[in-house]
Amino acid sequence: MPSENLAITWRRMPERYRLVGTECQNCKTAYFPARKLCPKCRRKGRIVPRQFSGRGKIYSYTEVFAGPSGFELEVPYLLAIVELEEGPRLTAQIVGVSEKDVKIGDEVEMVFRRIQEDSAEGLIHYGYKFRMRRRG
Template sequence: MTIARFWRETPQRYNLGGAKCTVCQTVYFPPRSVCPSCAQHRQSIGKLEPFHLSGEGEVVTFSVVHDAAEGFEMQVPYVLAIVRTREGPQLTGQVVDVDPKEVKIGLKVRATFRKLREEGKAGVIHYGYKFAPAEDWDGRPPGRGMPAHVPSELPTRPAEGSARA
């Protein structure tokens, strides 16, 4: 991957910068320029604002990967997971600082800034988010007890693991 291709996503990969539709209040990660939840997509164009995720969430599903993706060979076996953040959006990332045997669906995690992979000995080193267990957050779903910057009128969502975010 070229430097520019990775670098241009830095705000998202380093700081979990997403977007919120100011028409229907749905939060997205990564940011989008058109809101798929708005009945008339056109009305959302230009109405999405930057919005940072808290990085807190829980494991929706996971796998312990033995046959690594390119650049991840040194990390096997590693835990790959889909995490549902408390603001709604789901992300794919590794779960670290935990025995893979301890990972289960529902595990509370928090995003942490880590080295993702390096391109050989002289290539670019990629940084970004991974997730680590965080039993100190209460895991309350969006809409209740949210941090101040999260609106309380988030739309009602389907059951866990079924969010379109």
């Protein structure tokens, strides 16, 4: 597994660990991953960090049977486009359920999980995945 540059991993920790993206205070558009420039407001935009709630719903999903290296133990797994309640969409694994338990529109919440490790002696990468929201 090719390992990611340490500085990049480190820089993305707030985003991966607790869903810190950005928001343009001018047009109130939320961005995840973080953007440095608001494409709508351009130079009038005022970008500030924003932590997302971690709640959202499944916009679309697929089941992965042939995953990339490092995910051999997890196949088959669910990969979804999750629409956060603040608006942005992101791609993430859905954990703890199988394909038959999931449908588009289901409510999900962010969990903190291991994503992959560089090697037996390498860095462990953590980040967001999602699970079905608790009923009731």
